[in-house]
Amino acid sequence: MLNGKTSPNFKRSVFLTESAYYGGKLNYQSFCGDITKIAIQLRQLIQNKGITGYKTAGNWAAFTFMTDTIPANSYKPFTYDFDDFTGIKDWSKQFVTKLLKTHSGNCHSLPFLYKIICEEIGSKAFLALAPNHVYIKHLDEKNQWTNVELTNPGFPRDQWIIKEMAISVEAIKKNIYMNPLTEKESVAMTMFDLACGYKSLFGYDKFVLQVSNTALKYYPKCVPLVQLRANCLLSMINKEKKKTKPDTAILFANIALHKRAMADVNQLGYKDMPIELYRDWVQSVEKEKKKRGLIKSNNQQPIQK
Incomplete structure (x- = not known):
């Protein structure tokens, strides 16, 4: 696609x-x-x-x-x-x-x-x-x-x-x-999902990196993909370092790629939304739903109708 x-x-x-x-x-x-x-x-x-x-x-x-x-x-x-x-x-x-x-x-x-x-x-x-x-x-x-x-x-x-x-x-x-x-950017977002699903099952490896790199060609400003690529490279670097005999060529190449990935993150002007703030926002959704009668206040389960 x-x-x-x-x-x-x-x-x-x-x-x-x-x-x-x-x-x-x-x-x-x-x-x-x-x-x-x-x-x-x-x-x-x-x-x-x-x-x-x-x-x-x-x-x-x-x-x-x-x-x-x-x-x-x-x-x-x-x-x-x-x-x-x-x-x-x-x-x-x-x-x-x-x-x-x-x-x-x-x-x-x-x-x-x-x-x-x-x-x-x-x-x-x-x-x-x-x-x-x-x-x-x-x-x-x-x-x-x-x-x-x-x-x-x-x-x-x-x-x-x-x-x-x-x-x-x-x-x-x-x-x-x-x-x-755009439609292609939306498809690229599903590739982010593909990579995350794989990562949740098998961890970070070259496949996650391959999917991220491919999707970023079509959606270069996608912050979740840029972050995923940076996190994948960092994980691969740490795994290589833990080996008895690390492959220095692979290690230095991934370090260089990780620096470039972090530069991309910084260039986009991205800053983390504090997790506490996000939790507060999610909880505000819950409170609003209680007010509207969409969830019970005692066990927070959807009202069956």
């Missing part, structure tokens, strides 16, 4: 990365069937609402499907899964296939599914990045960009995102955050 041999297909890209994690055991026809079923119901919802003439009808339908209590989602809206929301212990927590089964996900799987559904209906939805976060952008009826947040359903303004995500002025000037991704 990236080299032009096949047209970009975000739905298939997402499936391929998730299936690879499970050793190729997922069924693409079944996955497509689930998405098609949703699309059929949402097209009917749009028709019943009488809004087929609006270009954002598909966006409204996808948002309604994911956040409201309606027959199409079996009266069970999609909620935030606070258990291992970064996928450190279990990378499959990031998966759209997991989200479809459980109706609970995170700031990775929720916008991914929204984009897949919109494209299945024939509407446009674009991924956008913030520190440790993914959300959606789409053009409204006046052709102005609208932000769509699915962790705490709403339509935040750019100023809110900048403040809550602690995005620096330099990062904004370098255009590393808050821009709608």
